[in-house]
Amino acid sequence: MTANEFDKLCIELQQIVRQIPFKWGMVQNNLSDAAINMFAIKNFAELEAATQILNEEQRNYFKRRWFLWQCSRCDEFLFCKNENVMANPNKKDQLYDIEFNNEPALRFDVKGTLVPKQFRNNAADIIENPQPMINFFYEQQSKGVRENYQNRLFIVHHSFRQQEREMYLRCHFSFKMNLYKQYAQQIKTTSNFYQYQTAKADVVFIIENDDKSITSKVFSFI
Secondary structure, eight states: OOHHHHHHHHHHHHHHGGGSOSSOSSOOOHHHHTTSOGGGOOSHHHHHHHTTTSOHHHHHHHHHHHHHHHHHHHHHHHHHTSTTEEEOSOTTOOSOSEEETTOGGGEEEEEEEEOOGGGGGGHHHHHHOOHHHHHHIIIIIOOOGGGOOOOEEEEEEEESSOGGGHHHHHTOHHHHHHHHHHHHHHOOTTSOOEEETTEEEEEEEEEEOTTSOEEEEESTTO
């Protein structure tokens, strides 16, 4: 992704966010995913054209999936704007997305996500101690390839105003740019990471508070 492509994509994602469903509507499966080649679709207009023949449930599923994928691409781009962050040169390699400080020990799979439903009533507690949520992500959602566990950097979006607003936080790229720059400047092999079995994990919370302010919390630097 070039800088111009990033700028154009950011604007588009912020413009279409109101059209993206908060819930998936259907369970992801290989048969449904094969209905269209989502990864070849460059913009939302192409997505709408490609999904026109599908039913509403399928269209909503692909809208959400495409939006989240593009937000993830933007997250990785913003990290890699920093000189000490490199993208995995092998785009087909599922072991990691980015590497900090030219250190193999600081290779992470970047996962944009939200506070899972079962933790939302206690979101304030989870923000203070995310280990139960990390365990859930690894055990229920994020097993690594070949039965190994990858280092993961979870970007967790949460709004105390209305949970659906996490979609807006995902494309709040001006805030993320400064946050990821700070993260890249501070991370080191001795940072205070969480652990899950053999994997290191870190959590970056992007939070919308009741007063509409946007704040963050990063655990490896506490």
